[in-house]
Amino acid sequence: MRDLIVTLIIWLYFTLGFVVFFSPFYVLAYFFSKHREITFQHLNNYFCRIFFWIIRVLSPSHQWHIDEQVRHISSSVIVSNHLSYLDPLLFISLLKKQKTIVKSKFFNIPIFGNMLAWFGYVPSDAYGKHSQIMIKNMETMSDYLSSGGNLFIFPEGTRSKDGNINILNPGAFKIAKRCRAPIQVVWIANTDHLFRPGKFLFNTGISNHIVVKRIDTLYPDQYDQVSISELTLMIHALLGRKENESLINVNAGCNSNCHS
Amino acid sequence: MTREEIKSAILNMFKEIFEIDNPGLDDNLREMYQFDSIDAIELIREIERLVGSELNLEEKDQAMGIRTINQIIMYVESLFEARSIRVN
Structure with a gap:
């Protein structure tokens, strides 16, 4: 019952809260902001x-460990593992200037699709009518990146079903190389315990540690001479190593603390 | 530029920039080499260098739909023609 009430409050904010409290500011920004995209x-x-x-506030049993370094990332391409629908929202909440790649089908939704384009978000597939937005x-x-903006991408393309790092799409690394931007590798853990894939309700009752941590930074000078395929493998290895560490920590924690 | 010169420039571009070595002229680049939208935009930039002028929006849109090396060659030829540069 508690999960249902919390979920309804959260989604009420997300829908009605947006319309009532935020949409007037978006309208003002649309008509009057000199830097509309950044204001959005x-x-x-x-x-x-x-x-x-x-x-x-509504789910105090979930503890949040947000690496302060992540909040201060700028002018970078950020790549991360992807566990939950909350992950992109989490990045938006942490980064003032943020772009991301969004599945093209969302650009087809009336109004919402237009808004995504106004925000400067990028369609995942630029063939057909989305090509001009992508270009x-x-x-x-x-x-945009050199002026302090960030592009965050989940190179797995979709949420990991089992926590393992899937094959990475090289698009993020192509963009980083092209723009000569640092690549920030960020690790997210346990957001899927709060909002479970395939479920409607937030899971508010469990004890959980949600982690967002920067695990490495690759500067253009470090990866300039590396091919895209090698760079993709490097990042996959970094994320894979972190995944293994997490598993070891969970197992170690369980050895001493967990009861069956 | 002759058709052969264009072909050679395009193949060289694919090797150096896109890390695709000797693709078949009619291979679907997207399906066989994961040549994605980001690559297509990079390709537009390289083609602009090749033809020595910026492409307009319509020309860029056209480029995004290209799938094979042969199509790229024909596309570059048409750009040269539109810019009144003789293709032999």
């Missing part, structure tokens, strides 16, 4: 920060 991204950031504040974004990406 800041608004998205505030909206998601409140979203997670509500989750934290515009890619042509300005270098300037």
Whole structure:
């Protein structure tokens, strides 16, 4: 019952809260902001920060360990593992200037699709009618990143079903190379315990540690001479190593603390 | 530029930039080599260098739909023609 009430409050904020409290600011930004895209991204950031504040208040048994370094990332391509639908919202809440790659089908949804384009978010597939959005974004990406913006991407393409790191899509690394941007490798853990894949309800009652941690940074000078396929393997290895460490920690924790 | 010169420039581009060595001229680049939208945009930039001028939006849109090396060659030829540069 508690899960249902908490879920309803959270989604009420996400839908009605957006319309009532935030949409006027988006409308103002649309008509009056000189830097519309950036203003929208800041608004998205505030909206998601409140979203997670509500989750934290209503689900106190979930502890959050957010690496302060992640909040201060700028001018970078951020790559991370992907466990839950909460992950992109989490990044938006942590980064003031943020772009991401969104599945193209979402750009087909009336109004919402237009908003994604206004936010400067990039369709995953640029064939057909999305090509101009993709072209515009890619042509300005270098300037956007060098002015402090971030592009966060989940190179697995979709949520991991079993926590293992899937094959990585090289798109993120192509963009980083093209823009000569640092690649920040970030690890997310246990967001899937709070909002489980395939479930409607937030899982509020369990004790859980949600972690967001920067595990490595690769600068252009370090990866310039490395091919895209090698770079992809390097990042996969970094994420895979972190995944193994997590498993060891969980097992070690269970040896001493868990009861069957 | 002749058709052969264009072909050679394109194949060289694919080797150096996209790490695709000697693709078949009619291979579907997307399916066989994971040549994605980001690559297509990089390709547009390289083609602009090759033809020595910026492509307009319509030309860029056209480029995003290209699937094979042969199509790229024909596309570059058409760009040269549109810019009144003689293709032998």
